[in-house]
Each structure stands twice: as structure tokens, then as C-alpha cells.
Amino acid sequence: MSQYWSPLVQQLEPYVPGEQPKDQRYIKLNTNECPYPPSPKVLAAIQQELADTLRLYPDPNADLFKDAIAAYYGLESKQVFVGNGSDEVLAHVFHALFKPDQPLLFPDISYSFYPVYANLYRLSVKQIPLATDFSLDLTAYTPANGGIIFPNPNAPTGSALELAAIEQLLQLNSSSVVVVDEAYVDFGAATAIPLIHQYPNLLVVQTLSKSRSLAGLRAGFAVGHPALIEALERVKNSFNSYPLDRLAIVGAAAAMQDQAYFAEICQKIIKTRTRVVTQLQALGFQVLPSAANFVFARPPLGNAEAIYLALKAQGVLVRHFNKPRIQAYLRITIGTEAEMDVLLAKLSALVAV
Numbered sequence: 001m002s003q004y005w006s007p008l009v010q011q012l013e014p015y016v017p018g019e020q021p022k023d024q025r026y027i028k029l030n031t032n033e034c035p036y037p038p039s040p041k042v043l044a045a046i047q048q049e050l051a052d053t054l055r056l057y058p059d060p061n062a063d064l065f066k067d068a069i070a071a072y073y074g075l076e077s078k079q080v081f082v083g084n085g086s087d088e089v090l091a092h093v094f095h096a097l098f099k100p101d102q103p104l105l106f107p108d109i110s111y112s113f114y115p116v117y118a119n120l121y122r123l124s125v126k127q128i129p130l131a132t133d134f135s136l137d138l139t140a141y142t143p144a145n146g147g148i149i150f151p152n153p154n155a156p157t158g159s160a161l162e163l164a165a166i167e168q169l170l171q172l173n174s175s176s177v178v179v180v181d182e183a184y185v186d187f188g189a190a191t192a193i194p195l196i197h198q199y200p201n202l203l204v205v206q207t208l209s210k211s212r213s214l215a216g217l218r219a220g221f222a223v224g225h226p227a228l229i230e231a232l233e234r235v236k237n238s239f240n241s242y243p244l245d246r247l248a249i250v251g252a253a254a255a256m257q258d259q260a261y262f263a264e265i266c267q268k269i270i271k272t273r274t275r276v277v278t279q280l281q282a283l284g285f286q287v288l289p290s291a292a293n294f295v296f297a298r299p300p301l302g303n304a305e306a307i308y309l310a311l312k313a314q315g316v317l318v319r320h321f322n323k324p325r326i327q328a329y330l331r332i333t334i335g336t337e338a339e340m341d342v343l344l345a346k347l348s349a350l351v352a353v
């Protein structure tokens, strides 16, 4: 029946999300969720909202959430855009800010949604290979492009850039929009947000799915010069003027406000990551330096797919990418201490075989 499809859909290869099992049988270390619950203040805010009414439309501008982000980062709310998860924010970014007449630049080995959005919005693309140590070589991102996007820390590698390198890139590319996708920034990298005051071509995207334990709520945001935000608002209002429901708005705002809980969760994950890296290395894994809530690690024999399958059969899900250059690696989300104990015990048995 695909003769009814538009030509655009005929050539579209949608993003394939990580496995989301419907049962509770798995220790889930495959999609970089936070193993800890959201702040109790988030739950209280949602309960309060539920006790009020879902009968009415939400605030289309989600001002409560925007104001909480603005207060957290010392910005004005006109510098803030919010959406239903950062995936939706990114979709609007691709639509609103990247130019189709020159190639969009992003790393080869990065977030696999980027090529999908580029295809959906008919943008031409030039993927820039990572350096041999899997770091991003920003000097290869030369001008005459339709825009630049990269995650910092990168996914699935976890490696982070210094702000000085990002600043240099911004200076070299002042005529195109540079988007830094900071989904994992809170686990040890420096945010580029302070640079938005100086660089009107910089947009920084973040999510509440990882460090604020709200993957299920779907809340993300972008910050940048008001002119960039205005473009995003125009596109958003042409799609769905109510992307965030009432519960998401109050819950996300409360999460931004509870700074103490947020700091505690990030510290816990960083501490567990440090231990896991040491233990994986002791098992002979080669582990890339990570500033994220996951590690990217090569088992001693490079038999990552076999290990992924064996772990899955034993109830532990990690991520394996069947892609050139990285098929010998596993991406492992940092879970609770107890979850990591189970994983490490199983890995120890598997690499000993």
C-alpha cells in the first residue's frame, strides 16, 4: 500500500530507538536513563496539578518551565525554548535553523537521530569522522556550511570537549548556527550556555531525561539568542502549540528548581562511573574516558555483540551498535551500585570464558 505514501516518506528511514522492554525482567542499562527516581518535589507538583484540573488546555508557552530554566541559568525567558523532550526540540532546530543550500556538519559516530532529521527536512549532510581516539576534531568543521550540530559529551562515546574548542568553532563559523546538544553535560562536562551571551549563532540544547530522571515525562529545552528562539517558536506553533501537557510543565519546573537533589544524583552517578571504569579495566576492557552517564567500552576480545546477546539472555540490557568502527564496543548506562554489581559479575564470567 506504499503507493499512497508521499515521495518523502518513501525514502525515509526512521530512527530506531533503543530497546524498551514491556516487562520488568531486565536491568536496563541501554538507553541512558537515570536509575534514581525524580525529585520528590516533582512528584508533589504533579500530584497537586492532578488534584486541580486536566480539563483545561495547558499554557502553550509553558512559562512556568521556561522561567525555571531562566532562573537556573541566569537568563531571560525569551532566551529559552521548551519542547516535548529534546528530540522534539532538535526536530524544530533542524527545521528552523539549518539552511538547505549548504551541507549540515555533524560527527560521523554521534546521535543517530541527526541523519534522520536531516533526511526528513531534506538537508544535505557532511559527516565528519571522529579522530582516531574517538574525540571530536572541531578544526575539521570548516565554514561554508548550512549549520553544525554535535553532542557534548558525544554519544555514544562519552568524550567531552573543552569550552575553548567550542568557542573557536563559533568564531570561525559566525554565519551559521552551531548547536551543542548537551543531553549528558551534567555528568562532568562544562556547559556552553554562558557563551550564548557572546555568540548569537550558538544554540544549546538540554534534556531533563538524564540528570533529572524524567525520561518518561518528555521535557527538553534550548537556550540561545532571542532571534534563534523566535524561529523555533514559529515552527513549533505551526506544528503543535501545546507540546507540553500540564503535568510535564509543573513537573519539569519543579525539577529545575530542586538543585540540591539534582546535584546529589549527578554526584552519585559520577561516583559509580568511576568505580565501574576501574573494574571494567581490571577485566581487560578498554574504556573511553567518559563525561556522561554511560561508558563506552571494548571487551578484551572485541566480541561486543556476543557479550551483548549473552547479557540480554541473562536479563541485562546494554547497547551494541552494529556500525563500522564501533561494533567492537558496548555502551553501558551507569545504573545503581547494585545494578552495576550484577553487570560486573556477569561480565567477569563472560570474559573469563
Ligand code: PMP
Pocket (backbone or CB within 6 Å): 084, 085, 086, 087, 088, 111, 151, 155, 181, 183, 206, 207, 208, 209, 215, 219, 220
Ligand atoms: N540528544 C542525545 C545526544 C541523546 O542521546 C538523546 C537521548 N536519546 C537525546 C538528545 C534525546 O533525549 P530526550 O528526547 O529524551 O530529551
